[in-house]
Amino acid sequence: MARILAKALNCSRGPTVSPCQVCQSCLEITSGSATDVYEIDGASSNRVNQVRELRDDLKYLPINSRYKIYIIDEAHMLTPEAFNALLKIIEEPPSHVIFIFATTEWRDLPATILSRCQRHDFRRINAVGLMAHMKYVCNKEQIGIDKQSLSLIAREAEGSIRDALGLLEHVLSFSQSQVSLADVSEFLGLIDTRFLFDMSAAILARDVHTALELIHEIWRAGFEIQRFYSDLLVYFHQLVLVKLGTEPIRKIDLSKLEIEQMKLLVGEIDVLHLIQIADFLLQAEFSIKSTPQTKFNLEMIVIKLLKIAPAMPLEFLIEKLKRS
Numbered sequence: 001m002a003r004i005l006a007k008a009l010n011c012s013r014g015p016t017v018s019p020c021q022v023c024q025s026c027l028e029i030t031s032g033s034a035t036d037v038y039e040i041d042g043a044s045s046n047r048v049n050q051v052r053e054l055r056d057d058l059k060y061l062p063i064n065s066r067y068k069i070y071i072i073d074e075a076h077m078l079t080p081e082a083f084n085a086l087l088k089i090i091e092e093p094p095s096h097v098i099f100i101f102a103t104t105e106w107r108d109l110p111a112t113i114l115s116r117c118q119r120h121d122f123r124r125i126n127a128v129g130l131m132a133h134m135k136y137v138c139n140k141e142q143i144g145i146d147k148q149s150l151s152l153i154a155r156e157a158e159g160s161i162r163d164a165l166g167l168l169e170h171v172l173s174f175s176q177s178q179v180s181l182a183d184v185s186e187f188l189g190l191i192d193t194r195f196l197f198d199m200s201a202a203i204l205a206r207d208v209h210t211a212l213e214l215i216h217e218i219w220r221a222g223f224e225i226q227r228f229y230s231d232l233l234v235y236f237h238q239l240v241l242v243k244l245g246t247e248p249i250r251k252i253d254l255s256k257l258e259i260e261q262m263k264l265l266v267g268e269i270d271v272l273h274l275i276q277i278a279d280f281l282l283q284a285e286f287s288i289k290s291t292p293q294t295k296f297n298l299e300m301i302v303i304k305l306l307k308i309a310p311a312m313p314l315e316f317l318i319e320k321l322k323r324s
Helices: 002-010 024-031 048-057 080-091 127-140 147-157 161-174 181-188 193-204 208-220 225-244 256-265 271-289 294-307 314-323
Strands: 037-041 068-073 097-102
Touching (some): 002 037, 002 068, 002 097, 080 097, 225 271, 271 294
Parallel strands (some): 037 068
């Protein structure tokens, strides 16, 4: 994003929101050879002497571009002394110099620096947006991939385009022209949502035999039990939101097909029972994380869960008391 901003500022048509991508400045920034755009690693260039050297270089005008742009990645890694050396520059910057600080930990930057910068926060992208972008990339590369595979990668990426494309690239490196859900699950070690749906259905139906069979199938397939448990806990939280109705559903970052399947799953289930299950799983989460016998522990948790009587609606209890 910093490079794109640098293009927008130094493009021959700019400053512009749509860099031309063909002028000398755009081409040099794309190739990483721009003489007037400097990329500095804040983690390795964090000493005050290095910042002073940079400050001495600022007095020279840009060679080919409108601005000299300094992109400091991992800016929060700069030492307090380095920030103090930068502060004077940021307070009175030369008209031909622009600093771009890139960081995921903006709270670690000194207030004196933050108060002199524009701050732009990046938001997570929903699963639908991630899937659409990955589908666009696959179409360009002439690679076939189904919606379920895209949904699984999008779920793992947790709102990050960079992570989504990285996972997709990893899958494509092992696949040919067609990617299947089995490929994604195998290469990335991700839990197929089918297992989550089937396990949830078994728990809600109080079907111990099916639940234990699913645990054995997951273990035999080589999936990480702790990861499956975490995903199952999240899944039941989403089931609660689905049961609560339209407004809570908007907070669920899943495809319409998955949400419709979840609606069918919880159709006749009382929301109190779903909350009871989610709360039980949450309380038992520590035991899964703290023992090496994860398969055995998950089996015992599920058995205990299915032996608990479902929570009854308050209205039902009141009516029962009235009759007694």
